Amino acid sequence: MPPRRSATFDEHAIAEIRRAAATGIYDIRGGGTKRKVPHFDDLLFLGASMSRYPLEGYRERCDTRVILGTRFAKKPVELAIPVTIAGMSFGALSAQAKEALGRGASLAGTSTTTGDGGMTPEERSQSKTLIYQYLPSRYGMNPDDLRKADAIEIVVGQGAKPGGGGMLLGQKISDRVAKMRSLPKGIDQRSACRHPDWTGADDLEIKILELRELTGWEKPIYLKMGASRPYYDVALAVKAGADVVVLDGMQGGTAATQDVFIEHVGIPILSAIRSAVRSLQDLGMHRKVQLIVSGGIRSGADVAKALALGADAVAIGTAALIALGDNDPRYEDDYRALGTTAGCYDDWHEGKDPAGITTQDPALSGRLDPVLAGRRLANYLRVVTLEAQTIARACGKSRLHNLEPEDLVALTVEAAAMTRIPLAGTDWIPGL
Template identity: 30%
Template sequence: MAGLTAFFAAFAGALLAILLAAPLPFLLLKPVFAWMVRRFVKLVMSEPYNENLWEMMTALQHHPPRIVVENALRASSPGVLERPFGSPVKRMDFSGLVFSPAQLSVLPAPESAHVDLRLTIGPAADKPLKLELPILAAGMAYGLGLGERVKIAIAKGTAAVGTATNSGEGPFLPEEREYARYYILQYHSGHWAKEPETLRQADAIEIRLGQGAIASAVGQIRPVSIEEKARHMLQLPDNQNLVLPSRHAEIKRPDDLAKLVDKLRNLTGGVPIGVKLAPGARLEEDLEHIVRAEVDFISLDGGEAGTKAGAPIMEDDFALPTIFALVRAVRFLRERGVKDRITLLSGGGYSTPGRCLKALALGADGIYMGTSLLWAMTHDQVLKAIPWEPPTQLTWGSGMLADRFDEEEAAGRLANFLTSFAEEMKMAVRCLGKTSLKELNADDLVALDEWTGKVTGVRLATEPYR
């Protein structure tokens, strides 16, 4: 007992000594720190601008740090600069819209009411694709972008909640098809993943004409950016770039699209055939050709969309913002009388349940999400990379930490994320006094400013409901 008392006494004494000694370095360094601050302030306040360090502050306001760094990267290498995750430029989005809650004149739905979130892609197709959720995993390429473990995790996570994943423009990964419950195969302008036996494994086929982050630019994927297994699947020499042409060999003029749609429809036995494009000023002209081709769905990828690597000029200065493209496409399809037959999928910048639900109220049938899914499913696995490496080193197929990515954990996180999204959307639908996504429309929204009201056709918050 005496020994135990002596131990605690010694421990308490040591702890007290540490607490008393801790402030000493600060007290000793305080005069030095104060001198440095006074010296710095004096120099800043007295030196002429051309000799003053404060020059950097005003320069960085004229040219933001992002521009300075990107120009420095251009100066370090003569090649095209590649930037991940799309454009950081702020565009008009859905934040100028709010939902109008049901309370008395319109009663909210009971909290126990079932809310129908189901989506049918290609309702007129021989084999329509029926999903439990209107949120889909966007096209993200295996091997050219994401690693095999990440693609399998997305397949498992989407399968768990009854929605679809999209192959992207990479080589066909059999394991992704095996674990995916619903699989959309992207038919791109490259020569790979187009074998009849591959196409017949798809639940839907998406003809890729362009995408929001890179428009229709030719893709030049360097060998260092391609996963080794994917390079063998592509039969690509180690020192050769992979080229994704800007145009399909089968489409030499607009009318050729219809021939390709018919070919794929016949080959696959009637699964939905759609087209993916980046919206531009001639959106309605492009949509007219697509409608004439009798597609089953349209994937519209707005300017806020992400990618593994895109030139800043393509990400920042091409493609209409998502909300503009969505509103114009909905209007066009309704005027043509095909909105109920052709499913409209919208992608580009979606990151919250509210933003997705606003798009659905404006007329989208389903929402593609990419970047947000990656961040959600990676979750605290980012700690395997930071602070010394960016988290993408876990998810890129060519990343130095790709073998440390836990696909089972990520699949569970993704399923949680999508389920949480769905529950929030159900709550919101009930608060609108409705029980199905099909009941939503623009009358459920209010515009907070005139420009948003003009773009979307939604009434202003300053106007009474009529």
């Protein structure tokens, strides 16, 4: 008889127990959930056939524009494509990587977003449309940058860790990062999980009022949250006065947090979108308060599915980093030296990224050419957009935003139940 391995105490579980016993610290890593969860792959589009007519590729237009922040802001954000770049901080990323994101997004006609660490001049100058995050830590927060931003994103949480604060370990607190954050160099930065001067939607309503007063009611106010109780959370965001809701699923990445948080808190984005949309619809605010979803968006198919489920736009983070060159196999030797392999590297907090993206080490970050990397990101964004348009045209839509839930079917019972999309070949929606 061959020896039998336990399904419960599998290789990974045993290794983690050993690691915890040896080091006395929980596992910290970057990225989003790595285990398989129901995702957009479990949905399929019903292309046109006899009952509907498709549009001709390239020749017949399929509009991709989106306007965000039409509820209260005097100057809404207008984007050429509904694929935005998610908030990632200078600190977590190198200055070169931030610059490359700005270049790529601007070429493709979309926005980038700052992160927990303030706004760098490089990013402001490269990003045509820049969303300024307003986080619990308020590192580097100042009224001048607030006024330079095109929109303000109040961050309540993120999909990788709803209910958790930030974590940037000492290795990445370089002189410049430390100065921007008013912290001593080299210490662990422990960001708070709640905002320092408001708690709850009733007080957030007053905070949003203040931010609008600070910026002359010009800028859209986004509210970003991790997906956990999307129906109620989105309703409260609307009642607090947000212009745009950003909903991040558990596949969404983080610069660094506890593995247990990433893998066990929050829900997949697939399971969150319909509840969020229903919440907006129940309040009569769908399409009036725009919904941006994120967490594991990889392709134009994912974008099209998110939009069909009712989102107005998506945000990408991990995919954008990969487009820049993150986890590139050409650095395989370096990844091996770090005890990993290209495609698996997630110790972003250690600042040793061979690709020069999630690091503050000048030798490593110098490896990333911001112009070239920006070009790669723009290429990727264009492909994603073309893919989404291909699907939309096949469904007979002259606008990406005319995709609707009825264009979809579910491949699995789980996906059908989560999205309230019928199981393929049936009219059955479990639980309805």
